[in-house]
Amino acid sequence: MKVSTKGRYAIRFMLDLAMHDTGLPVRIRDVAARQEISDKYLEQVVATLNKAGYVRSSRGPQGGYVLTRRPADYTMGEILRLTEGDMAPVACMADEVNQCKRADNCVTLRFWKRLDDAISGVIDHTTLADLMEEELAMSADNYVI
Amino acid sequence: MKVSTKGRYAIRFMLDLAMHDTGLPVRIRDVAARQEISDKYLEQVVATLNKAGYVRSSRGPQGGYVLTRRPADYTMGEILRLTEGDMAPVACMADEVNQCKRADNCVTLRFWKRLDDAISGVIDHTTLADLMEEELAMSADNYVI
DNA sequence: TATAAAACCTACTTAGTTACTGGGGATTGC
DNA sequence: GCAATCCCCAGTAACTAAGTAGGTTTTATA
Numbered sequence: 001m002k003v004s005t006k007g008r009y010a011i012r013f014m015l016d017l018a019m020h021d022t023g024l025p026v027r028i029r030d031v032a033a034r035q036e037i038s039d040k041y042l043e044q045v046v047a048t049l050n051k052a053g054y055v056r057s058s059r060g061p062q063g064g065y066v067l068t069r070r071p072a073d074y075t076m077g078e079i080l081r082l083t084e085g086d087m088a089p090v091a092c093m094a095d096e097v098n099q100c101k102r103a104d105n106c107v108t109l110r111f112w113k114r115l116d117d118a119i120s121g122v123i124d125h126t127t128l129a130d131l132m133e134e135e136l137a138m139s140a141d142n143y144v145i
Numbered sequence: 146m147k148v149s150t151k152g153r154y155a156i157r158f159m160l161d162l163a164m165h166d167t168g169l170p171v172r173i174r175d176v177a178a179r180q181e182i183s184d185k186y187l188e189q190v191v192a193t194l195n196k197a198g199y200v201r202s203s204r205g206p207q208g209g210y211v212l213t214r215r216p217a218d219y220t221m222g223e224i225l226r227l228t229e230g231d232m233a234p235v236a237c238m239a240d241e242v243n244q245c246k247r248a249d250n251c252v253t254l255r256f257w258k259r260l261d262d263a264i265s266g267v268i269d270h271t272t273l274a275d276l277m278e279e280e281l282a283m284s285a286d287n288y289v290i
Numbered sequence: 291t292a293t294a295a296a297a298c299c300t301a302c303t304t305a306g307t308t309a310c311t312g313g314g315g316a317t318t319g320c
Numbered sequence: 321g322c323a324a325t326c327c328c329c330a331g332t333a334a335c336t337a338a339g340t341a342g343g344t345t346t347t348a349t350a
Binding site: 004005006038040041044058059060061062063 | 336337339340345347348
């Protein structure tokens, strides 16, 4: 029941992009350094975000990535489902294909459904803007202290 | 972000035991047949439940397993944490050991904490008795139809 | 226009996990 | 004493996670 590095790095990448938005593209190398993660690996994670149109890349010197939407328009759910696959706690409720024949009168399935709703409730109602806000509030706190 | 068969089978085993409680021990073989899962594999899952004292075994003919508590006294959270390990969505918030040095001002960690709370909210407030009740209500429905 | 900086692409790797199967040994009710 | 049942351990095939490695393509700038 763990979120893998793909999903976690994707969120940190998007947040880093949002926090360092100057209009100019941000390089993977810089994000990787700030986030202390492998840049070669981050590259692969970012490729997924790029293909899905969540970020736009520009190549060559001064190249890098920028967000394509406002931070408030990205939910954690989108980012996680893109990078992790579906976020349902059991496969048999994710889609029709994985449904088992017991589904109709399976009480455990109903329990999993409630868990899924709780998970979705959080990830689909938290946006990149929410995290940015917290980040800003946090660094303000640090200055006060 | 999936619950493995260990956790799922453990819940189904416990629920099956609760539903077939006649005071007499229930055999793994029977549960496995009803639940349509491998009995050799279920054996291993049950060993964990047994070692933790969630069920009591008796050997020899007419042997099997019985619950050690009332169904209302088992939460899904207990069963899942026993069989799956901790249910936190990221390792760095599960325990002190896995904490990274960025933890103090990590906004993503705060997000994961909210997700964890949502998950715990469901799994720690659903008991075996809740599932039994649903199961009974469900089979009653089936008769009406 | 050459150069270097960046993204882009594909293949490989190592370690670990999942979901079992299989074979036997220890207990114990009848 | 026998068979049923739990108990214990070993192995395994397929998959996933989390990278590493090495190149190719595009492009801003000197």
